[in-house]
Amino acid sequence: MELRYVLAGCGGISPAWFNALQRMPFVRCAGLVDIKKENAQKRAQEFKLGEVLIEANLSAVLKKVKPDVVFDCTLPESHVDICIQALDAGCHVLGEKPLADTMENAKKIVKKAAETKKLHAVMQNRRFSASIRTLRKFIESGVMGRLHTIYSDFFIGAHFGGFRDKMKHVLLLDMAIHTFDAARFITASDPLSVLAYEWNPPSSWYAHDSSACAIFNMTNDIVYGYRGSWCAEGLNTSWESHWRLIFEKGTILWDGGKNFKIQKVVGTEGFIRETKDLEMEPYGELEWEGHAGVIHNFIDCVMNGGVPETVGTDNIRSLAMVHSAIESAITGKKVEVKY
Numbered sequence: 001m002e003l004r005y006v007l008a009g010c011g012g013i014s015p016a017w018f019n020a021l022q023r024m025p026f027v028r029c030a031g032l033v034d035i036k037k038e039n040a041q042k043r044a045q046e047f048k049l050g051e052v053l054i055e056a057n058l059s060a061v062l063k064k065v066k067p068d069v070v071f072d073c074t075l076p077e078s079h080v081d082i083c084i085q086a087l088d089a090g091c092h093v094l095g096e097k098p099l100a101d102t103m104e105n106a107k108k109i110v111k112k113a114a115e116t117k118k119l120h121a122v123m124q125n126r127r128f129s130a131s132i133r134t135l136r137k138f139i140e141s142g143v144m145g146r147l148h149t150i151y152s153d154f155f156i157g158a159h160f161g162g163f164r165d166k167m168k169h170v171l172l173l174d175m176a177i178h179t180f181d182a183a184r185f186i187t188a189s190d191p192l193s194v195l196a197y198e199w200n201p202p203s204s205w206y207a208h209d210s211s212a213c214a215i216f217n218m219t220n221d222i223v224y225g226y227r228g229s230w231c232a233e234g235l236n237t238s239w240e241s242h243w244r245l246i247f248e249k250g251t252i253l254w255d256g257g258k259n260f261k262i263q264k265v266v267g268t269e270g271f272i273r274e275t276k277d278l279e280m281e282p283y284g285e286l287e288w289e290g291h292a293g294v295i296h297n298f299i300d301c302v303m304n305g306g307v308p309e310t311v312g313t314d315n316i317r318s319l320a321m322v323h324s325a326i327e328s329a330i331t332g333k334k335v336e337v338k339y
Contacts, residue, residue, distance in 0.1 A: 008033040009073035020292035080105035121308035128293025134283040144247035154228035181318035191337040196328040
C-alpha cells in the first residue's frame with residue numbers, strides 16, 4: 001500500500017518534513033500548496049519530487065489529486081481552514097504545531113476530525129527522542145518513588161528578526177507549547193490550573209513580553225513550574241529546556257539532551273540525608289526520531305489502524321496550557337485550564 005500526500009505550506013519548516021518523508025518508501029507526494037507557488041516549485045526541485053501538482057490553494061489540489069493525507073505546514077492562523085478542508089475531503093491530517101491559533105479553532109478541528117472519522121494529529125517532535133523516553137521509562141519504574149514536583153528552564157537569546165520581534169506573547173504562544181507538551185509526556189499528567197506572569201526586560205529586542213513564569217497544578221498531585229526567556233544572553237539552555245524532577249526519594253536533573261544526574265536518598269538520619277548517585281538505563285535507539293518519529297507514527301496509524309501519539313484530542317490539552325497561561329498573565333489571576 002502506498003499513501004499519496006499533499007503538503008501545504010512550503011516555507012522554512014517544510015524541509016524537516018521532506019527530509020523525513022524521503023526516508024519512507026510507502027508515501028508519495030501528489031501535490032504541493034503555497035500562496036507563493038515559487039516556494040512550492042523550489043521544494044519540488046530541491047527534494048526531487050518529480051511531476052507533482054503545484055497550486056496556490058488547497059481546494060484545487062484536493063479536487064484534482066484526491067490524496068490520502070494532507071500535511072499542514074502553514075501558519076497557525078491557517079490551520080483551521082486547511083484542516084477542515086482536508087478532513088471534509090476525506091483526508092487524514094497531520095499538522096505543524098500549534099494545533100490552531102485559538103482554542104476555539106482547535107475545538108473546531110478536533111470536532112471535524114471526529115465527525116469525518118479521519119485521523120488528525122499535531123507535530124510534537126520533542127516526544128520522539130530517546131532521551132525523553134529514557135526519562136519517562138525510569139519514572140515509571142518507581143525507583144525514586146512518587147514524582148510530585150517538576151521544573152523546566154528555557155533560556156535562549158534568540159535573534160530571529162521578522163514577525164516574532166513584533167509578536168505578542170511571543171515566548172508562550174510560539175515556543176512554550178513544546179515545553180508544556182514535554183511536561184505532560186514526562187509526568188503522564190494533565191493540566192488543571194495555572195498562575196502565570198509575563199514581562200519584557202529592558203534589554204529585550206522584542207516589542208512585547210518575551211519572558212515568562214508559570215506554575216501549573218497537574219493531575220496526579222503534581223506541580224509544574226515553568227521559567228523561560230527568549231532574550232537571555234549567554235549560558236543558554238538547550239531548546240528542549242533544562243529540567244529538575246523532585247520525587248519522594250530523590251531528584252533528577254536533565255539537560256534536555258543525553259545528560260542525566262540522579263541522586264536517590266539512602267540515609268535515614270541527619271540534617272541533610274545521605275544520597276546515592278544512580279544511572280539511568282538507556283531507552284535504546286529510535287529508528288524514527290523528531291519530525292520523522294511523529295510522521296512515521298501517524299502514517300503507521302493511517303495504514304494499520306491505531307491512534308497517533310500526538311492525536312488532536314490529546315494535544316489540545318497542551319495547547320490549552322498555552323492559552324490559559326496567557327490568560328492568567330493578562331488578568332493576573334489563577335486560571336482553570338479548560339479543553
